[in-house]
Amino acid sequence: MIEATDRVEVLRVEDLRVYFPVKSRGIFPRTVGQIKAVDGVSLSVGQGETLGLVGESGCGKSTTGRAILRLINPTGGHVVINGTEVAGMSRRQLRPVRKQAQMIFQDPYNALNPRHTVGSIIGAPYKIQQIDPPGGARTAVREIMERVGLNPEHVNRYPNEFSGGQRQRIGIARAIALRPKLIICDEPVSALDVSIQAQIINLLQDLQQDFNVSYLFIAHDLAVVRQIAHRVAVMYLGHIVETAPRSVLYSEPMHPYTNALLSAVPIPDPRKQSERERILLGGDLPSPINPPSGCVFHTRCFIAQDRCRTEVPQMRTMAPGHEVACHFPITEPLKGGVIHGPDPGLTAPVPGEPGYWSETVTDLGGVGTSRLDSANSTDEGV
Amino acid sequence: MSAFLEVKDLHVSFPTGDGVVRAVDGLSFRVDKGRTLAIVGESGSGKSVTAQAVLGLLNRNFADITGQVWLDGQDLIAMSDDQVRELRGEAMAMIFQDPMSSLHPFYRIGDQLMEAVRTHHKVSKQEARERAIDALKQVGIPAPERRVDDYPHQLSGGMRQRVMIAMALINSPQLLVADEPTTALDVTVQAQITELMLKLQAETGTTLIIITHDLGVVADMADEVTVMYAGRAVEMGSTDDIYYRPEMPYTLGLLASVPRLDSDLNERLDPIPGNPPSLINLPPGCVFNPRCTFKDEVPGNRCTTERPELLASSAGHLVRCHLDAAQRVAAREAST
Amino acid sequence: MAGYVIRRVLIMLLLLLLLSFTVFVLFSLLPADVARLTCGKICTPETIEANRIRLGLDKSVIEQYWIFLQGVVMGRTYGQGPGAIVCNAPCLGYSFTRQEPVLKLILERLPATLFLAMGAFVLFLIGGVALGVYSALRRGRWQDKTVMGISLVGYSLPSFFIGLVVVYFIIIRWQLLPFPSYVNPWVDPLQFVQTMILPWLVLAVLYAAFYTRLTRSQMLETLNDDYIRTARAKGLPERVVIRKHALRAGLTPIVTAAGLDFAGLLGGAIILETIFSLPGLGSLAVSAVLSPDLPILVGVTLVTASFVIVANLVVDLLYAVIDPRVRLA
Numbered sequence A: 001m002i003e004a005t006d007r008v009e010v011l012r013v014e015d016l017r018v019y020f021p022v023k024s025r026g027i028f029p030r031t032v033g034q035i036k037a038v039d040g041v042s043l044s045v046g047q048g049e050t051l052g053l054v055g056e057s058g059c060g061k062s063t064t065g066r067a068i069l070r071l072i073n074p075t076g077g078h079v080v081i082n083g084t085e086v087a088g089m090s091r092r093q094l095r096p097v098r099k100q101a102q103m104i105f106q107d108p109y110n111a112l113n114p115r116h117t118v119g120s121i122i123g124a125p126y127k128i129q130q131i132d133p134p135g136g137a138r139t140a141v142r143e144i145m146e147r148v149g150l151n152p153e154h155v156n157r158y159p160n161e162f163s164g165g166q167r168q169r170i171g172i173a174r175a176i177a178l179r180p181k182l183i184i185c186d187e188p189v190s191a192l193d194v195s196i197q198a199q200i201i202n203l204l205q206d207l208q209q210d211f212n213v214s215y216l217f218i219a220h221d222l223a224v225v226r227q228i229a230h231r232v233a234v235m236y237l238g239h240i241v242e243t244a245p246r247s248v249l250y251s252e253p254m255h256p257y258t259n260a261l262l263s264a265v266p267i268p269d270p271r272k273q274s275e276r277e278r279i280l281l282g283g284d285l286p287s288p289i290n291p292p293s294g295c296v297f298h299t300r301c302f303i304a305q306d307r308c309r310t311e312v313p314q315m316r317t318m319a320p321g322h323e324v325a326c327h328f329p330i331t332e333p334l335k336g337g338v339i340h341g342p343d344p345g346l347t348a349p350v351p352g353e354p355g356y357w358s359e360t361v362t363d364l365g366g367v368g369t370s371r372l373d374s375a376n377s378t379d380e381g382v
Numbered sequence B: 001m002s003a004f005l006e007v008k009d010l011h012v013s014f015p016t017g018d019g020v021v022r023a024v025d026g027l028s029f030r031v032d033k034g035r036t037l038a039i040v041g042e043s044g045s046g047k048s049v050t051a052q053a054v055l056g057l058l059n060r061n062f063a064d065i066t067g068q069v070w071l072d073g074q075d076l077i078a079m080s081d082d083q084v085r086e087l088r089g090e091a092m093a094m095i096f097q098d099p100m101s102s103l104h105p106f107y108r109i110g111d112q113l114m115e116a117v118r119t120h121h122k123v124s125k126q127e128a129r130e131r132a133i134d135a136l137k138q139v140g141i142p143a144p145e146r147r148v149d150d151y152p153h154q155l156s157g158g159m160r161q162r163v164m165i166a167m168a169l170i171n172s173p174q175l176l177v178a179d180e181p182t183t184a185l186d187v188t189v190q191a192q193i194t195e196l197m198l199k200l201q202a203e204t205g206t207t208l209i210i211i212t213h214d215l216g217v218v219a220d221m222a223d224e225v226t227v228m229y230a231g232r233a234v235e236m237g238s239t240d241d242i243y244y245r246p247e248m249p250y251t252l253g254l255l256a257s258v259p260r261l262d263s264d265l266n267e268r269l270d271p272i273p274g275n276p277p278s279l280i281n282l283p284p285g286c287v288f289n290p291r292c293t294f295k296d297e298v299p300g301n302r303c304t305t306e307r308p309e310l311l312a313s314s315a316g317h318l319v320r321c322h323l324d325a326a327q328r329v330a331a332r333e334a335s336t
Numbered sequence C: 001m002a003g004y005v006i007r008r009v010l011i012m013l014l015l016l017l018l019l020s021f022t023v024f025v026l027f028s029l030l031p032a033d034v035a036r037l038t039c040g041k042i043c044t045p046e047t048i049e050a051n052r053i054r055l056g057l058d059k060s061v062i063e064q065y066w067i068f069l070q071g072v073v074m075g076r077t078y079g080q081g082p083g084a085i086v087c088n089a090p091c092l093g094y095s096f097t098r099q100e101p102v103l104k105l106i107l108e109r110l111p112a113t114l115f116l117a118m119g120a121f122v123l124f125l126i127g128g129v130a131l132g133v134y135s136a137l138r139r140g141r142w143q144d145k146t147v148m149g150i151s152l153v154g155y156s157l158p159s160f161f162i163g164l165v166v167v168y169f170i171i172i173r174w175q176l177l178p179f180p181s182y183v184n185p186w187v188d189p190l191q192f193v194q195t196m197i198l199p200w201l202v203l204a205v206l207y208a209a210f211y212t213r214l215t216r217s218q219m220l221e222t223l224n225d226d227y228i229r230t231a232r233a234k235g236l237p238e239r240v241v242i243r244k245h246a247l248r249a250g251l252t253p254i255v256t257a258a259g260l261d262f263a264g265l266l267g268g269a270i271i272l273e274t275i276f277s278l279p280g281l282g283s284l285a286v287s288a289v290l291s292p293d294l295p296i297l298v299g300v301t302l303v304t305a306s307f308v309i310v311a312n313l314v315v316d317l318l319y320a321v322i323d324p325r326v327r328l329a
């Protein structure tokens, strides 16, 4: 963990684990395995700071965010929000904590109740927390709407009367209503067009300035995270593999996966883009049901060695604030045009083995087709 | 070189309960043989509708389509549905955004590939199967002899997109339209697919139209770029023109809105204010005027009253804007 | 797959056991005194008591159930001595009012029900699916609206109403067909068809209405799916797109519904069998209720329920055939 001497920690997560049981269907369902969605994640967010959490689809970013706010129950680990350990708390005990930590979701379409007016959505946190803001809830709601760039006269409209970007503003307004210390933003701009995305990013930055709020900013887009985060944590298959201040992570990434990720993001500049070094990883993310042994990245790593297959790399501090979980961190800039990673697909994947991906569910007891249920709920994190 | 594909004054509108949606409104562009054209624009700007109109995939019972689409000397719009169908999958092919849902879940990928062959060629099952295996090998699917008998759900997203590419290319089409081929994929897989498409294009000399909202992907792949806004082309030129000499305020705004890995670390984004217009109720004058920060520089309120034409700029590409040359340079300077 | 089937069959037997027990307990709770019902016109308390013992009704429900199960497996004898009645395995009980083993009665009635169900099934499935596809392809146009309107009417009309109307007009008023009188098809095929055609059609109309709507909505859904666009982009002719790609994808719920409906029909289309005086399971059940004859009711209930359970298994197996994502292991 980073030494937190001069900074006030708003969130600290230690060794967070979330395992989902994989159940066979049928009259007698058995647990046939575990999805290790989050497997030993530690991180911390200081006051007024933004920690970016990046990684590819399915690596466990959302699950981390949800487990922190206890929208799902963690399998293990500690979560300390503003000095209070929340792991193991009951729903009722959690209520005052919820006032300090809010969530913004990716899909502005699904996260808002279509039958409530904007006013009642934004004002809901006051009701739930039984708080009477100075000047009354109505005035407070109008002020917030104004603050996030919504026309306060639209207070009685319904979410479907707003565009995607405006709906995201509604979600943000609801999240800041109680002036929380921490907001977990789960892909808040991924569903938006670039021009709208930029508006929302700027809005989030302004709100941080005004209220000194901290963000855990979850995204798969490295360029977006670079824009908004102070520090960045890179996730792969349930593990954080590298954490560093933004300026360091984007200029001197040490983990091979971070290097590959960065090189995969095209730069909107044709000349620069054609001159870049490239690392092309083979294959896709392995299934989290049966993650690879040793270093989880070894099946796709372009510098993996024998040791990586057996020994789990521990988080090591390479420089102040720069931690890497890799046996052979990259300290020299990579050279040599295009680097190709091994293709784990070349040895044909076997069901149940790492690298195999399947939605098939092995047993069908009753009527109904079946797929792994990875549905995202639309809990309104209030 | 003559244009391999030329679209002239294409209009596509959908009559709906709320009014007529003008999805594509007077679009013209051309692509030369073996070149790559990127069509960029935000959601709802009419990119996919354009692609589907070119391939004849729009149901004419629900869409009004006018204009011309010349493919290698034949006007597709004037042809019968059946004639266009015969060209589809043979002379022109398409790849779609979501590989997870674009393959039929109930049929083996080999059968789906073979179907594509046998729709257009009278070949034996055995030969079609061999071609399917070849196609899978070409797109880098490991152990294609075995994979050919897999069902789509046994493949990852990246693999499925490779299968889609194999299916599109199996009859060696001269034109390939790729509608957001990498949008649904993870960045590392996205990079693989981009690389694969570039490699295959170099090998086969296929003319490529790539549709995307990702300016990074465009920079990676395109020779030519058409920027679309609200159903029309607002700027058109070589990739260098668009990235280094943009002139239309919307293009400028788009470039300034994109977070990028090579920007100054403390630079804020410069978003385009407001939202895209409703395609049912387009603003008068320039369709971009409600969001344009330069419209006051054009004298006589022309931006709100007069539709600008797509005209050659002094730099040599096509721009739809009332600003004069000096103002455009100033605008570009102001936004970078 | 084989393992799956074996497991499912075992589960099925378990379910049947559970079901038969429930049925047994439920019927034993009925206020009717079975022993009283079994004795004829001249009824003395002594005969009732004797019957009670002969039927085993003096024992507890659990014991009775155990004896019943033994009967199913090994056969059973009612009473002792020369007056004893032997009911061979599998014995589902004995009807004293009709002086026949229940199984024999059921087997006698099964063909009529089976023919009725199968004929109607083929008709309504083909008709319903075809109309549903047709309607979906002409979505929003007058053809679609007409089909939907008619199916709504068919859907909401009660079967006794259509049945009676048809009997009245076609048989009584216009005398287009002779009065229904069931014979086995191998005895007199013409009379068989003449008898069955109306109930077939009535059932087909009633059920087709549902399948038309189901198919239409399934088609409209799958026609919007991405892989349909892919199929069109390949240049496939539209009819192949519809048949091979869209219809197959939308088949699963249709198969479910059809399987359960077929099982339901095997349980007897009670009203139609009565109206068209078909000697099927339905009319057997009706007369058993009216008499009342509990052993028959228990037997018919069990047999009908097992049809549903078997149909469920068949539907699940069909799923795996239709959708490769469903793996039965």
Ligand SMILES: Nc1ncnc2c1ncn2[C@@H]1O[C@H](COP(=O)(O)OP(=O)(O)OP(=O)(O)O)[C@@H](O)[C@H]1O
Binding pocket: A020, A035, A036, A037, A055, A056, A057, A058, A059, A060, A061, A062, A063, A064, A220, A288, A373, A374, A375
């Ligand atoms: N409720 C659940 N039950 C079972 N598995 C789940 C559940 N929620 C998530 N998972 C699995 O956990 C893993 C991590 O999921 P998560 O949603 O956290 O990923 P993510 O990093 O947010 O990805 P994305 O970028 O796609 O949102 C995935 O493999 C997912 O399928």
Ligand SMILES: Nc1ncnc2c1ncn2[C@@H]1O[C@H](COP(=O)(O)OP(=O)(O)OP(=O)(O)O)[C@@H](O)[C@H]1O
Binding pocket: B014, B016, B021, B022, B023, B041, B042, B043, B044, B045, B046, B047, B048, B049, B050, B062, B213, B279
């Ligand atoms: N069948 C249809 N009926 C009515 N409107 C339609 C239909 N198809 C498309 N549209 C409308 O046409 C407009 C252009 O759609 P199109 O799919 O081409 O956008 P796009 O540029 O591809 O956007 P995206 O990036 O979201 O894919 C949209 O406003 C869309 O709602």
Ligand code: SF4
Binding pocket: A255, A256, A257, A295, A296, A297, A298, A299, A301, A302, A303, A304, A305, A308, A313, A325, A326, A327, A328, A329
């Ligand atoms: S530990 Fe080994 S396999 Fe893992 S990232 Fe480092 S070098 Fe690659």
Ligand code: SF4
Binding pocket: B248, B249, B250, B286, B287, B288, B289, B290, B292, B293, B294, B295, B298, B303, B308, B320, B321, B322, B323
């Ligand atoms: S024509 Fe006017 S409103 Fe349109 S882009 Fe040019 S300056 Fe802006």
Ligand SMILES: [Mg+2]
Binding pocket: A061, A062, A063, A186, A187
């Ligand atoms: Mg997520």
Ligand SMILES: [Mg+2]
Binding pocket: B047, B048, B049, B179
């Ligand atoms: Mg599109």
